[in-house]
Amino acid sequence: MGAFKMRGATNAIMQLPEDHKSKGVVTHSSGNFAQALSLAAQSLGVRAYIVMPKTAPQVKKNAVKDYGGLIIECEPTLEARELAAEKVVQTKGATFIHPSNDLNVILGQATAGKELLEDYPHLDYLFTPVGGGGLIAGTAIASKHFGKGCKVIGGEPMEADDAYRSLESGQIESNNSTNTIADGLKTQLGSINFPIIQQGVEQIIRVEETEIIHAMKLIWERMKIICEPSSAVALASLLKKKSNYKDQNIGIIISGGNVDLSELPF
Amino acid sequence: MGAFKMRGATNAIMQLPEDHKSKGVVTHSSGNFAQALSLAAQSLGVRAYIVMPKTAPQVKKNAVKDYGGLIIECEPTLEARELAAEKVVQTKGATFIHPSNDLNVILGQATAGKELLEDYPHLDYLFTPVGGGGLIAGTAIASKHFGKGCKVIGGEPMEADDAYRSLESGQIESNNSTNTIADGLKTQLGSINFPIIQQGVEQIIRVEETEIIHAMKLIWERMKIICEPSSAVALASLLKKKSNYKDQNIGIIISGGNVDLSELPF
Structure with missing residues (x-):
């Protein structure tokens, strides 16, 4: 789907x-x-x-x-x-069945990172978006079991940065606002995925709305993949900090193409 | 690219x-x-x-x-x-180097069909768009050498139907008009690819402009692939005649995503 x-x-x-x-x-x-x-x-x-x-x-x-x-x-x-x-x-x-705070859901999402690591075993980093936390928690598990020291980084909209602040404070924080075009990332972390994220995710990078739209357009134009804003957040976060990742092997999970073609942001 | x-x-x-x-x-x-x-x-x-x-x-x-x-x-x-x-x-x-009427160009284009047949050896039909004729001629060669009786069908805009009419008359015909959104298919067949097409292509199906746009939108929405109108013509031709291909294994070559995102036809 x-x-x-x-x-x-x-x-x-x-x-x-x-x-x-x-x-x-x-x-x-x-x-x-x-x-x-x-x-x-x-x-x-x-x-x-x-x-x-x-x-x-x-x-x-x-x-x-x-x-x-x-x-x-x-x-x-x-x-x-x-x-x-x-x-x-x-x-x-x-x-x-909770959309993201359910261990079997998380393990299912983990198969994306597992398959990417099967194709490219020597990834240094895996980037994913962070919304409810299911994908990034699953990716952290996949990286631990199938990667060779591969670190997991999350991209999150500045406008819905509960995961960033939760990792900072050490407890689950709520979103102050959810005024973001990345509508799939407005959801909150949960009690099951948060400990997995705490243990297995190196860092969350927050991005502005314009950075999300830029990354989305880049994916459309260069990779010819239709992705929704939420899926572009991981690339946006890498682009924002790209100087930190020079000469590294990087995988990005881009998934979700639920876009209204008559209302594009560019 | x-x-x-x-x-x-x-x-x-x-x-x-x-x-x-x-x-x-x-x-x-x-x-x-x-x-x-x-x-x-x-x-x-x-x-x-x-x-x-x-x-x-x-x-x-x-x-x-x-x-x-x-x-x-x-x-x-x-x-x-x-x-x-x-x-x-x-x-x-x-x-x-001619864009389509050159044997080494044609053989290069043939690798698309070859790879598809390596993944799916039992295709009954391979559909491609027809413009200058390089892709479909290459696909015919690939199908002959790597397919198991796989037949090749071309999709062509009604508004630039030189290939359809050339197969009918047995000689290279010119386009009467090229008033089509599929701007990659306005080109003419050539002396090198035409004999290959005559020998290896079963049929050319012509499609209307609205059928091209419908197929393009379907590919964007369902497959999440950005393709240009020219690339959607093959699917459009299959959809037009789908009752003829019931229960067949069909491969479609969709390639080319050169689209101005600010001027979409839907």
């Missing part, structure tokens, strides 16, 4: 016992994970309930429906969506 | 004797082949002279310069560009 979230969603469902699978899975997301869980569930013959704010764009609701997800609408607040998801757990017996 | 033309340009230069290489190569093109020959020549330490109409967009001239090509401007007529290229051959001793 065009984003790494598919990896985590698939693994999380596959690891469920059969009697759990038969009752379905539920998540709250209006982004790529909603589509990923819907499609992964459909592929595995499992029902997927997706809690989405009623204000979510119709195009995102349609994408979930197209992948067979059953949408449950709620008010656009954190409390409402958690309540709605909990209700599905209670009434349907479905298993809740 | 983001298009299959790189393959043909590289092979054509590599096959030259050393004393020819030292005098450089020349072509006339304002499209992808101009950039491809420039970059291939630069990579191989060879000088590349590129004859371009003075009316060519500055962005294309800049791309050629960035790849180290030496631009020679001419009036925007076929006669003027052939004269200008011939002059470089005479005065510099450079070797003329």
